[in-house]
Amino acid sequence: MTDDSDPPDPSGDDxxxxxxxxxxxxxxxxxxxxxxxxxxVYLGEExxxxxxxxxxxVPAAATSGAAELRELERRVAQNGTPVFPIDLRRRLPLxxxxxxxxxxxxxxxxxxxxxxxxDPRATARWEWLFEFLYSRWFRVHAEGLxxxxxxxxxxxxxxxxxxxxxxxxxxxxxxxxxxxxxxDVRPLVEDTVFHLPFLGPIMNRIGGVRADPENAERLLxxxxxxxxxxxxxxxxxxxxxxxxxxxxxxxxxxxxxxLRTGAPIIPVAVVGAEEAAPMLGKVxxxxxxxxxxxxxVTPTFPWLGPAGLLPLPSKxxxxxxxxxxxxxxxxxxxxxxxxxxxxLADQIRMRIQSMIDxxxxxxxxxxxxxxxx
Amino acid sequence: xxxxxxxxxxxxxxxxxxxxxxxxxxxEEDPTCARVLALDVRxxxxxxxxxxxxxxxxxxxxxxxxxxxxxLDRHRIDTFVHGAFLSHPxxxxxxxxxxxxxxxxxxLNACAGVEPRRFVMISTTLVYGAHPKNPNFxxxxxxxxxxxxxxxxxxKVRAERQVQxxxxxxxxxxxxxxxxxxxxxxxxxNMYTRFLSRPIAPVxxxxxxxxxxxxxxxxxxxxxxAVDSHATGAFNIIGKGVLPYTTVLAMLGRVPLPMPKFVAxxxxxxxxxxxxxxxxxxxxxxxxxxxxxxxTRARRELGFTPQFSIQRxxxxxxxxxxxxxxTDVSRAHA
Numbered sequence: 244m245t246d247d248s249d250p251p252d253p254s255g256d257d258x259x260x261x262x263x264x265x266x267x268x269x270x271x272x273x274x275x276x277x278x279x280x281x282x283x284v285y286l287g288e289e290x291x292x293x294x295x296x297x298x299x300x301v302p303a304a305a306t307s308g309a310a311e312l313r314e315l316e317r318r319v320a321q322n323g324t325p326v327f328p329i330d331l332r333r334r335l336p337l338x339x340x341x342x343x344x345x346x347x348x349x350x351x352x353x354x355x356x357x358x359x360x361x362d363p364r365a366t367a368r369w370e371w372l373f374e375f376l377y378s379r380w381f382r383v384h385a386e387g388l389x390x391x392x393x394x395x396x397x398x399x400x401x402x403x404x405x406x407x408x409x410x411x412x413x414x415x416x417x418x419x420x421x422x423x424x425x426x427d428v429r430p431l432v433e434d435t436v437f438h439l440p441f442l443g444p445i446m447n448r449i450g451g452v453r454a455d456p457e458n459a460e461r462l463l464x465x466x467x468x469x470x471x472x473x474x475x476x477x478x479x480x481x482x483x484x485x486x487x488x489x490x491x492x493x494x495x496x497x498x499x500x501x502l503r504t505g506a507p508i509i510p511v512a513v514v515g516a517e518e519a520a521p522m523l524g525k526v527x528x529x530x531x532x533x534x535x536x537x538x539x540v541t542p543t544f545p546w547l548g549p550a551g552l553l554p555l556p557s558k559x560x561x562x563x564x565x566x567x568x569x570x571x572x573x574x575x576x577x578x579x580x581x582x583x584x585x586x587l588a589d590q591i592r593m594r595i596q597s598m599i600d601x602x603x604x605x606x607x608x609x610x611x612x613x614x615x616x
Numbered sequence: 617x618x619x620x621x622x623x624x625x626x627x628x629x630x631x632x633x634x635x636x637x638x639x640x641x642x643x644e645e646d647p648t649c650a651r652v653l654a655l656d657v658r659x660x661x662x663x664x665x666x667x668x669x670x671x672x673x674x675x676x677x678x679x680x681x682x683x684x685x686x687x688l689d690r691h692r693i694d695t696f697v698h699g700a701f702l703s704h705p706x707x708x709x710x711x712x713x714x715x716x717x718x719x720x721x722x723x724l725n726a727c728a729g730v731e732p733r734r735f736v737m738i739s740t741t742l743v744y745g746a747h748p749k750n751p752n753f754x755x756x757x758x759x760x761x762x763x764x765x766x767x768x769x770x771x772k773v774r775a776e777r778q779v780q781x782x783x784x785x786x787x788x789x790x791x792x793x794x795x796x797x798x799x800x801x802x803x804x805x806n807m808y809t810r811f812l813s814r815p816i817a818p819v820x821x822x823x824x825x826x827x828x829x830x831x832x833x834x835x836x837x838x839x840x841x842a843v844d845s846h847a848t849g850a851f852n853i854i855g856k857g858v859l860p861y862t863t864v865l866a867m868l869g870r871v872p873l874p875m876p877k878f879v880a881x882x883x884x885x886x887x888x889x890x891x892x893x894x895x896x897x898x899x900x901x902x903x904x905x906x907x908x909x910x911x912t913r914a915r916r917e918l919g920f921t922p923q924f925s926i927q928r929x930x931x932x933x934x935x936x937x938x939x940x941x942x943t944d945v946s947r948a949h950a
Contacts, residue, residue, distance in 0.1 A: 341869050348866035354927050356859060359752055360826045438748055438905075440822025447824075448860070453906075457751035 356448075359429065359462070365448040373416040376409070380556050381515060385417040387563035390509055393424040396463045397566065398501050399470040401511035402489055402595055403478030405520040406539040408436055408446070409554055410513045414470055415450065417561055429462050430470040431455075433479075435536050456496055463504040470511070471497045473588070476536060480525060486517040487603060489596050495588035498569065502578040505570030510591060512598035515559030518609040520544075520552075557609050560602045564594065623650030626843065627693045627732075629673065629723060630700035631656040634804045635738055635796075638836035639697060639843065640668055646840075653691060655684075656700070675700055675719030676711060684726035693730065695843055698723050699738035701775070703806035705768035705896050713771055720775035724782045727789070734790040735779070736842050741795045741852060743773045746825070746905040753910035756795070756850040766898035768807075783848070792842050793850040797909060800933040801832030809933065810894045817865050818880050819872040823904045824862050830855040831924035831932060838920040847917040852909035857926040861903060867930050877904065 353364035377383050391397060401414055411430035418428045430446075431454035437443045452458050454471070462469050472478060473492040481490065501508050525537040544551030569577075569587060577583055626643055630636045631654035643649045644665040654660055655673040671687060674680060688696070700719055706712050727735060744754045745761035762773035776793060783791035798808040808829070811817070830838075830853055838853040865872050875883070877900065884897040914920045924932070 344871075345866065345869040348869065348872075349863075352860075352863050352866065354859070354863060354867055355857070356826070356863070358858060360858065360860060362860070362863075434748060442822075444822065444824035444860070447826075452752065455749075455751045457753070457755075461753065 352448075359450075359452045359458070360447045361427075361429075361450045362448040365445075366450065369445070369449055373412055374420070376554075377413060377416045377420065380554070381409075381413065381519065381559040383413055383417060383515075383559040383561055385421055385561045385563070387565075388418065388422045390563045390565050391418060391422055391426065391468065392507075392566075393426075394466065396466045396504060396506040397468050397509055398463065398497060398504075398506045399428065399468065399509050399511050399563075400497055400591060400595065401470060401472055401513055402487075402599060403472035403474045404481060404486070404513070404516040405554070406479060406522060406541070406544075407442075407520065407552065407554070408432065408472075408479075409519060410516040411451070411470060411472065413516075413559060414511060414513065414561060418468065426468050428468045428470045431459055431472070433472075433475050435476055439535070456500065459497075459500050460504060463500065463506045469506075471500075473497050473592075480537060481517070481522065482525070483517070483521045483523055486521070487514070487599050489592050489599075492588045492592050495584040498584045498587045498591070499578040501569045502573060502584075503575055505575065507566035507568045507570070508591060509566050510564040510595045510598060512562045512564070512595055512602055513559065514561075514599060514602040514606060515557045515609070518557035519554035519559075521555070558606065560606055562598050562602055564598055567591065567594075623648050624694035624733075625649075625651045625653070625691050626695045626697065627653040627655060627688065627691070628697045628699060629655045629675065630698070630738070631670070632658055632660045633699055633701075633703065634799070634806070634832065635835060635839055636660070636697075636699045637662060638832075639699075639839050640665075642836065642840045643843075644668060648844075651691070653687070653693070675722055676714040680719075681722040681725035684722065685729045688726055688730040688732065693732045695734040695736065696723075696727055696732045697736045697738070697839075697843060698779075701738060701740075701772060702768070704810060704894055705766075705807060705899075707891065709767045712767065716771040717774045717778075720778050724778055728782070728786065731786060731789055734792070734843070734846075735782075736839075737776065737779045737791070737793045738839070739772055739776050739793050739795045739850075741797045741828075741854070741907060741909040742769050742902070743776055743795065744907055744909065745769065746901040746907040748905050750906045750908075752826070752906060753908060754852070755910050756852055756913055763898055763901065766896065768896065769898075790846055790848045792845075792848055794839060794842050795850060795852050795909065796835055796838075797828045797830040797852070797854040799832050799835045800829040800929050801835075802932055802935055804832040804835075807895055807899070811899075812864070812868055812870065812933070815871060816873050817870045818884070818900075818903065819862060819865070819874045820880055820900065820904050821874045821876045823877075824860045825902075825904060825906050826858040826908055827861050827864055828854055828858050828908045829926055829929050830922060831929040834920075834922045834924055837923075838914065838918065841918045841920050845918050849913070849917075851914040851918055851920075852911050853914055853920065854909050854911040854922065855924060855926050855929055856922045858908055859926050859930070864930060867927070868934060 351364060351368050353362050356362045399414065401410065403410060411432070415428040415430055418426055427450055429450050429452050432446055432451040433454050437446065437451070437453045452462065454475070459469055459471070474490040475493055477490040497508070500506070520539070520541055522539050522541055524540040526540060527537045530537045538545070541551065543555070573583065626649055628636050628639055631640060636656070637660050640652055640654055640660055641662065643652050644667055649667065652668045654668050654670045657672060657674050659670045673684060698720065701716055702712055741754070743760045743762060744750065744758055745763045747761050760773050760776060763769040779791060779793060783789070799806060800809060834855060835853060842851065862872055880900055881897050884893060884895070884900060887893040888896045911922070
């Protein structure tokens with residue numbers, strides 16, 4: 244913009260001596276300060292030769308070559324079929340508008356995501372919400388974080404409750420916040436949640452991965468920390484009367500995974516999620532039509548509308564147990580032994596159940612224990 | 617015309633497609649290649665070099681397999697590259713079926729008699745289909761789900777099944793199938809480049825799958841590697857990295873138009889029927905579910921490592937140099 248006031252090149256010998264009809268002459272172009280348009284406004288002044296450019300003498304042969312090249316480039320540009328008339332494009336700051344729009348559209352997202360779709364900038368954007376839920380709303384008390392290795396693979400196996408996966412978010416946040424290595428946990432998310440509109444992509448951007456044995460194995464092979472909830476949908480669909488009673492652990496896929504990859508299993512007990520969204524009943528007859536397995540009935544939902552999906556402020560306790568190394572005890576080949584896999588899965592289920600029972604015994608009141616101490 | 621008598625002879629169907637043309641240009645400079653037969657219904661856009669000979673072959677003709685067999689026999693074809701596939705869906709679906717599915721049958725009939733040393737087929741990763749059960753990275757062993765009511769994808773799946781059967785029945789022929797991720801770049805034209813060139817792009821409300829592209833130069837290089845190597849089987853040819861769909865749109869500066877799937881489906885149905893958009897309604901599934909492939913096999917066995925990251929590929933498609941994103945955005949308005 245500033246070289247608008249530069250004097251025209253005195254030599255008259257430059258490549259632009261042939262009048263370009265598309266470049267407005269000085270009289271049509273008032274010589275005023277256009278700085279207010281911003282730096283990236285495209286006014287077509289690239290056809291002007293900068294002051295210092297022709298100062299050095301250029302060998303004649305080279306000049307003609309460059310001129311020829313530039314003329315060719317100009318013709319190529321002219322013969323391209325711009326959808327927008329080229330003259331208009333020179334006068335309107337369209338490129339700048341478009342660039343502004345691009346910058347706006349990239350807000351809150353980064354142009355690099357990892358192989359599984361975790362976006363660091365989007366993660367940072369939701370951090371405040373998790374921090375609020377973690378320290379103010381659920382007042383989470385996490386213990387045994389030192390059982391999680393500083394580096395290398397590990398498989399966190401946790402119980403599951405609540406109609407929305409707050410528990411996986413809290414396990415993730417506990418490790419990122421309070422573990423000395425601030426590791427990122429990659430929770431495996433059931434299909435029903437992963438394909439929910441809005442929630443699924445958000446979970447994916449902040450680190451969630453669709454629960455699939457191939458995905459889990461790939462993550463563990465990359466030495467990541469993976470959290471699984473083997474109860475899956477059954478755990479989320481537990482009624483209030485069944486609270487803190489672990490459901491069946493699927494087909495023991497997580498045991499096979501641990502055996503095959505040699506990752507230690509870290510049992511995790513989460514207490515508090517059941518009270519955050521106590522499910523009194525569930526309606527299934529029309530839920531399938533709108534793509535979800537059931538519609539939960541809680542003390543607040545559907546009575547309060549969407550606000551009823553907010554969790555109740557229960558007191559949470561999260562305990563990470565000592566790692567169980569199945570890989571060295573049984574070897575990778577044991578993954579094919581179905582009886583053994585099922586037995587090991589049940590042992591781990593009992594372990595988590597006893598951890599839950601222990602935590603429940605210690606907690607005084609589901610809602611008020613923060614205030615009671 | 618000067619023709620060397622030593623070296624291999626390569627036949628390329630679909631010689632005027634993007635990949636076919638790129639291969640012709642690379643073979644022209646390859647000293648181990650004696651002659652190239654460019655087979656297509658129309659001659660390749662660029663003037664053929666000394667090695668290239670154009671033969672008009674229309675795979676939709678019912679007796680073309682005999683003609684093709686005599687041709688292959690007469691020229692003693694060493695490597696056959698089958699790339700006569702459509703790069704964007706067409707309304708002439710009967711013709712597309714004749715060309716891709718039945719045309720592949722003709723090609724394989726001819727090859728069964730002559731048995732070239734090597735057979736390379738050009739396919740796409742779309743044959744895996746966008747499916748809610750897809751893992752984040754599809755390996756070559758994954759099932760070819762194809763796509764419910766998409767003839768564009770299903771014709772390619774059927775063609776690929778035929779080639780796989782051919783590979784089993786003719787163990788003497790080295791058969792390689794290259795499944796290319798959607799190719800993006802400054803010069804290539806296909807369904808994805810057309811789709812992403814429009815200023816407005818539909819977004820399925822609340823869905824944002826990861827997407828994967830391969831740069832046109834990487835794709836051309838991978839095809840050449842596949843023609844030169846001895847590796848057999850299927851190979852995913854992919855670019856470096858993935859990006860969410862809406863991030864791709866944001867990087868391209870397109871305006872996303874979010875709408876629920878049933879609205880998008882009926883809207884696309886109308887627009888497709890009136891030929892106002894280039895992608896049929898079945899394509900919407902690729903905006904909802906993952907269809908991302910994994911490329912370790914190609915790296916290990918073909919020696920192909922993509923040089924372009926997905927960010928670079930997207931910017932190259934726009935015509936923006938990544939070093940200074942503000943120099944040229946003229947293509948952006950297209």
